[in-house]
Amino acid sequence: MWAGRNYTLLTAAAVVTGLGSSGALIAAAFAVLQAGGSATDVGLVAAARTIPLVIFLLIGGALADRLPRHRVMVAANALNCVSQGAFAVLVLTGEPRLWQMALLSALGGTGQAFFAPAAEGMVLASVSGEHSGRAFAVFRMGMNGANIGGAALGGALIAAVGPGWVLAVDAAAFALAGLLRAFLDVRGVPPREPGHGLLTDLRDGWREVVSRPWLWSIVLQFAIVNAVVAAAEAVYGPLVAQEHLGGPGPWGLALAAFGAGTVGGALLMTRYKPRYLLRVGALCVFPLALPSAALAVPVPAGALAAVMFGAGIAVEVFAVTWMMALHQEIPEEKFSRVSSYDWLGSLAMVPLATALAGPVQDLIGRTSALWACSALIALLTAAVLCVRDVRQLRRRPDTTTVAAEAAPASDAAEPSEGTAELPGQVPVTGLPTSAAADDVTPH
Incomplete structure (x- = not known):
């Protein structure tokens, strides 16, 4: 059996947090609206989560190595x-103030900043190279x-x-996920050697x-892609749903359709092994x-769900190919720093985009803002395809990582923290914006 104990525990923990976080994303936006907040207030609370995430990510990556x-x-x-428990208490016991919701969102973002680099790559490190593609696809599924x-129920x-x-x-989902991760088997991991200092470690990761042109070009692409997707989903989407689609129920179903698409994409990637x-x-x-174009029209709820489903399939194919490329090309002992x-x-531009979403809507109108989101995504993606290394990076037949080829077995196993034989997220480099769930790849 290729799925060992650590792989099973980490997958179960990701499922639990996925159930909670996908609904909580919608809940946070509607908590602000029900407290009398505006579109700008929704964006500010979303930005409050992302600002500390951006600030502490590099430190989190260095510490995770x-x-x-x-x-x-x-x-x-x-x-x-x-942080989520306190947010829930505020909403349930009275009218939460904007600064309170922003502060608690910021605490959640701080936790994510340390979680994401540590989690990235653990799933693939818990299984043998020959099963890495299937393992990551099943994990994502x-x-x-x-x-x-979670989105539909939320x-x-x-x-x-x-x-x-x-x-x-x-909040309860995070508690259970933390308990599951506490039972990971770490007995086989040798003590980590001290590094050469935080700044030196960060410089090594930067180098x-x-x-790698394929790496920095796609990271630059998603600096803007994730920002505009975040503005569309975290700010404009709930507003369009409230005014034209019937409220949080249809919007939750649209997000659930996106999730269904990602499951389909993950299923596809258990079989599909692209050469490039x-x-x-x-x-x-x-x-x-x-999706931004569909919200701009806006299309009926059923059509929006269909669009989100197709986008989910596509982004999952990207997420799996991206993670496979990282594991194939990046040394395992530097993986968390590169991941950070x-x-x-x-995520660097997400706070600015979500904070400015309301003012931009007031300036040029929501429809124009959503069309601009769509145009930016298409233009940036076309530009990335002009990079030679992006077009020509090939999959290695054995899917082994750089570390597995270059390091002793004990060192290659180190990122799994003692797995005997596990990555977190995607932001979708998922939809990624998908900075909300704690187990997604950044894009």
Whole structure:
């Protein structure tokens, strides 16, 4: 059996947090609206989560290459549990103030900053190279399946009992996920050697990034793509749903359709092994322009769900090909640091985009803003395809990583924190914006 204990525990934890976080994303936006907030207020609360995420990501990546990664993940889950629990109490017991919601969102973002680099790559490190593609696809399938149920259930619960209870469920999900990760088997991991200093470690990670045109070009692309997707999904989407689609229920179903698409994409990637990883992946970014266009029209709820479903399939193909490229090309002992730069690039513009979404809507109108989001995604994706290394990076037949080829077996196993034989997220480099769930790849 290729799926060992650590792989099973980490996949189960990702499913649990996916169920909670996908509904909590919708709940946070509607909690602000129900408290009398405006579109700008929704964007400010979303930005408050992302600002500390951006600030602390590089530190989180350096620490994850120094400390036992499973302990970093458990501590981050505990912080997310506390922040979401306090958010739920505020919403359930009275009228939360904007600064309180922003502060608690910021605490959640801080936890994510330390969790993401530590989690990135652990799934693939827990299985042998020959099973890495299937392992990551199955992991993503389970996580995205949870997002389907979480988004649909979250939208229904918000409509029935309000956003506070959905936030409380998310807090409980983080507690359970942290407990599962605490049981990871770390007995086989040798003690980590001390590094040469935080700044030296960060410089080493930076050199790994800038030496690879395919890596920095896609990170730059998603710095803007994730920003405009975040503005469309976190700010404009709930507003369009409230004014034209019937409220949080239809919007939750649309997000669930996206999740269903990602499950389909993951299922496809258990069989499909493209020869040119990033050429295929980059082509699959074009459909991310469609949801913003659908909201701009706006199309009926059923049509929006269909568009989101197709975008979900495409982004999942990208997510798997991106993660396979990273594991194939990046030395394992530097993976968390490179991952932190990836996350930083992917999320750096998100706070600005979500904070400015309301003012931009007031200036040029929501429809024009959404069309601009679509155009930026399409133009940037076309530009990335002009990079030779993006088009020509090939999949290695044995799917082994650089570290597996160059390091002793004990060193190659180190990123799994003692797996005997596991990555977190995607922001979708997922839809990625998908900075909301704690187990997604940054894009």
